[in-house]
Amino acid sequence: MKICIATVKSPFIRGGAEILVENLKYHLLQAGHKVEDISIPFAAHPPQSLTDMIRACQLLSIDKNMVDVVISTKFPAYCINHPVKRLWILHQHRQAYDLWNTRFSSLKGHPEGADTKRFIFESDNQAFREAQRIYTISKNVSKRLQRNNGVFAPHLYPPPNSTGSISGEYGDYIFYPSRINPTKRQFLALQAALKANTRVKLLLAGAWEDATSRAFFERYIEDHGMKGQVSFLGYVSERKKNYLYENCLGVLFIPYDEDYGYVTVEAFHRGKPVITCADSGGPLEFVENGVNGIIARPDPLELAQAMDWLYMDRGVAKKMGSAALEKIISMDITWNKVLCALTE
Template identity: 40%
Template structure:
């Protein structure tokens, strides 16, 4: 009876919020843009570990700002995103990079982040409702000239000048639905929630003046599931300036949070089938380190695999630099800094064929190897790197050259977003 009441309660919440959200298609009074801006010298840097509304502002004496002040129609920018408390990863680095880029370009920029909780599914709806209820047209008499939405449900926020740069949608309602990495379809109201999330995206994403996607993979999902056109907008990884080539070691390096969707277990099992002495080093935070160490023992590869857990920034760069190659095997990734960082370290990158954004920069046999997501196929790829180290070095060099030629820059990102805002 208690379970039935919970399901009925969730149904009621879905119906209620489905009714409320359309009403909240807020029409903002454009006169708020004309209110005077006030100065600030707070200069706080975005940190994913410090609260949920965090900020950074440039000096009013910025030379670039002074030179543009006469003609600038956009000055105050809010970056809207979500934050899972006590968790930091690529998404947080992405937002921090955008914040720094806006500030360096002379804009007043701040990050507005609300905590995101996806369980039970009713929390997803509450999160979307919270964003729709926010009035971000001004703060303390200072007009907000532009909001940039990054993640679901933050990008549902209402604003007369909104540009989206979508890292990803709520993936369990899209490309992860029905896969081993989906925790929504098994819920009694999972299908209804999936449809509700898709409805939200279809209704609120088109409010934006322009939609950018984090990668071609994310752009293709938007087109496939929602019929929404977007422009892929690439950016450099956070360690781009620090990565460097080094001597070839005898190990492949897999740096990423240890979790099911990243599929480190494929690499662990693959080492059971290799014919060469190639080893593997895994580095990344996890709450399940014991599970991965158990996998190593179960497959009898204790002499070949090191599970390092979290490592410092300096150690991470050294591990990149000294590797034979870099391995990155997530399922249908959005973008994937690991691929780019491996290439900038002049290492061949081994990716899985179904890796999504992780595969966008790697052509098989040119900048690395594309393998089927199968331990034996992966073992063959690893043996190939070890057996022909000259070829591996050439692939790594081509990868770095290719990425540098693309000239990925935060300056380009800022120019694209500002231009799209009009």
């Protein structure tokens, strides 16, 4: 088949959404399909830019004589027109939905915020009515979709970049790989490290989204004498990231209401336990408290205690890590399942 993947892209930002599209395209090509991907430039501010992008996508039509199927992954790319449009939704525009009443939404306080929210809701519902099939990337996203729009959509978990079931040493550090963003709560991780009673180290890897937050974090680390304990590594290669996974004591992943989160799945494939929070969303579909990881309240002291526990008892860390690997293997998250759902 001739397949077009429609998504959106913010300049110079690379995260799970970009990895998913790259992997989807690769596996579709491997399966013998002809594939093109189309990325719509995305900007969330000001609100007028959101409505402009929606209208632009609604005016776009992909020729049915040139393309058999369109697979759309993100707002507002799923508003593009095609008679055989299948959605694999990473998330909607969360600031208009589940983040509306949180500190993470700049839309609510804007004079045009309420009108923009209504327009997003209406255009989403129209796109969902037009779609031939709708899937999401997790149970969490499916629940949001049903709650917000009354749409039932099965979930298809995306397989991670690499599934090498390799575990190295259980070192002296906790690893937190994720782009530096307020919803990922790296500052909470720093606060937790500050309260640790052991010599456990915290290594954070991920691209900075702005220079201001980088300066703030660096100043916080210096002011609290944490230079030998906490390290921000910035963006790291896949090879380096895999090494850090394989030799860490455990993985910290404490976002606010994450859609899915490759981090949990990648950590489990390396036989490493994951520390997450009770409000972290997607990771809770995998982490079982005390079995293959630790679920704590989003509280620095509780997270510090979880980090200290793994540091003081490597036997517990190894036992949880083994359970994590068993869990992820038993779930059988494969590209074959994804491609069957999206293309057959």
